Amino acid sequence: xxxxxxxxxxxxxxxxxxxxxxxxxxxxxxxxxxxxxxxxxxxxxxxxxxxxxxxxxxxxxxxxxxxxxxxxxxxxxxxxxxxxxxxxxxxxxxxxxxxxxxxxxxxxxxxxxxxxxxxxxxxxxxxxxxxxxxxxxxxxxxxxxxxxxxxxxxxxxxxxxxxxxxxxxxxxxxx
Amino acid sequence: xxxxxxxxxxxxxxxxxxxxxxxxxxxxxxxxxxxxxxxxxxxxxxxxxxxxxxxxxxxxxxxxxxxxxxxxxxxxxxxxxxxxxxxxxxxxxxxxxxxxxxxxxxxxxxxxxxxxxxxxxxxxxxxxxxxxxxxxxxxxxxxxxxxxxxxxxxxxxxxxxxxxxxxxxxxxxxxxxxxxxxxxxxxxxxxxxxxxxxxxxxxxxxxxxxxxxxxxxxxxxxxxxxx
Numbered sequence: 001x002x003x004x005x006x007x008x009x010x011x012x013x014x015x016x017x018x019x020x021x022x023x024x025x026x027x028x029x030x031x032x033x034x035x036x037x038x039x040x041x042x043x044x045x046x047x048x049x050x051x052x053x054x055x056x057x058x059x060x061x062x063x064x065x066x067x068x069x070x071x072x073x074x075x076x077x078x079x080x081x082x083x084x085x086x087x088x089x090x091x092x093x094x095x096x097x098x099x100x101x102x103x104x105x106x107x108x109x110x111x112x113x114x115x116x117x118x119x120x121x122x123x124x125x126x127x128x129x130x131x132x133x134x135x136x137x138x139x140x141x142x143x144x145x146x147x148x149x150x151x152x153x154x155x156x157x158x159x160x161x162x163x164x165x166x167x168x169x170x171x172x173x174x175x
Numbered sequence: 176x177x178x179x180x181x182x183x184x185x186x187x188x189x190x191x192x193x194x195x196x197x198x199x200x201x202x203x204x205x206x207x208x209x210x211x212x213x214x215x216x217x218x219x220x221x222x223x224x225x226x227x228x229x230x231x232x233x234x235x236x237x238x239x240x241x242x243x244x245x246x247x248x249x250x251x252x253x254x255x256x257x258x259x260x261x262x263x264x265x266x267x268x269x270x271x272x273x274x275x276x277x278x279x280x281x282x283x284x285x286x287x288x289x290x291x292x293x294x295x296x297x298x299x300x301x302x303x304x305x306x307x308x309x310x311x312x313x314x315x316x317x318x319x320x321x322x323x324x325x326x327x328x329x330x331x332x333x334x335x336x337x338x339x340x341x342x343x344x345x346x347x348x349x350x351x352x353x354x355x356x357x358x359x360x361x362x363x364x365x366x367x368x369x370x371x372x373x374x375x376x377x378x379x380x381x382x383x384x385x386x387x388x389x390x391x392x393x394x395x396x397x398x399x400x401x402x
Binding site for chain 2 (some may be wrong): 010014015018019020025026027029031032036040043044047048051052053056057066069070073077078080107108109111112123124126127128131135137138139141148152155156157158
């Protein structure tokens with residue numbers, strides 16, 4: 001975003017960015033907070049801050065990473081200010097019905113719920129945001145190697161949690 | 176690349192490299208593993224893609240001042256009501272000190288947090304040892320660590336010089352510090368803008384700007400740094 005761009009054009013660009021990324025920003029916030037209402041509040045507050053800052057953003061190509069970073073910052077701001085966020089999961093958060101989810105998929109979601117946030121955060125950034133390990137490392141203020149390790153351990157943990165169930169399903173199919 | 180390396184890269188989710196592809200095409204078990212892994216990744220994506228509330232994007236856009244009636248976000252409203260009650264009783268006198276004292280330097284610190292902080296964070300942090308060395312004469316890093324947990328520290332352009340951008344988690348809140356080794360201040364100055372509070376105070380060498388969303392916390396951190 002260029003400083004010379006008119007306010008109207010900036011607003012239009014920001015609106016388009018919000019409409020394009022709102023879903024994935026909400027999902028990312030959800031996997032940080034593990035709560036639907038908190039996720040929406042986090043995204044709403046983050047975008048308000050982002051909108052205020054948008055006239056000074058110069059690199060339009062990086063707007064997606066910027067929005068994800070703002071959401072992440074807003075989550076950490078919220079958890080610091082409100083102890084309720086630190087508790088994480090509530091019953092509403094767990095009980096999401098998704099018609100696409102197979103029994104295996106539901107187990108995957110439960111396994112994700114059990115994943116520590118230090119693993120879930122880079123995983124959500126990679127899968128939902130499509131960011132590379134280097135980009136995630138920049139967002140999480142760590143090294144690319146540390147991100148790769150976290151991602152590897154996250155998937156190992158998920159496989160440990162769900163594969164016995166998958167194996168049971170396969171066994172059931174055979175019998 | 177051997178099988179162990181291949182499996183390690185596969186689990187990291189990184190895009191397939193040429194070396195990985197070469198190994199996979201020559202290794203039957205790893206080729207089979209990729210098929211299993213693709214199914215796993217599909218389920219993982221499906222599980223992460225939780226349903227999004229209906230008309231979320233429309234509602235989000237309408238809360239932005241440019242697109243709808245000026246309406247404070249729900250959480251902000253709740254926080255405002257809770258904060259107002261506390262502020263009226265406990266910090267009324269303290270907040271009076273923030274009125275009418277919007278110093279340009281303190282305002283610039285607030286502007287940094289609102290507009291440039293995210294980008295600065297994305298540029299990456301500096302090693303702690305380097306930070307300890309460059310800040311030794313200005314604001315020893317050990318003093319910061321006694322006050323709170325350092326979440327980020329890195330040099331950044333600020334004004335006409337360089338500042339050290341620090342995100343410090345204190346028990347009550349997160350504050351941003353801008354340590355300016357080359358900019359001295361004769362006395363402490365303050366500013367309040369758009370729900371944020373900044374205080375810039377002199378150090379033994381240079382000065383430091385403290386920015387937060389809670390005036391009492393900013394004052395508290397300033398007091399701790401002075402001590």
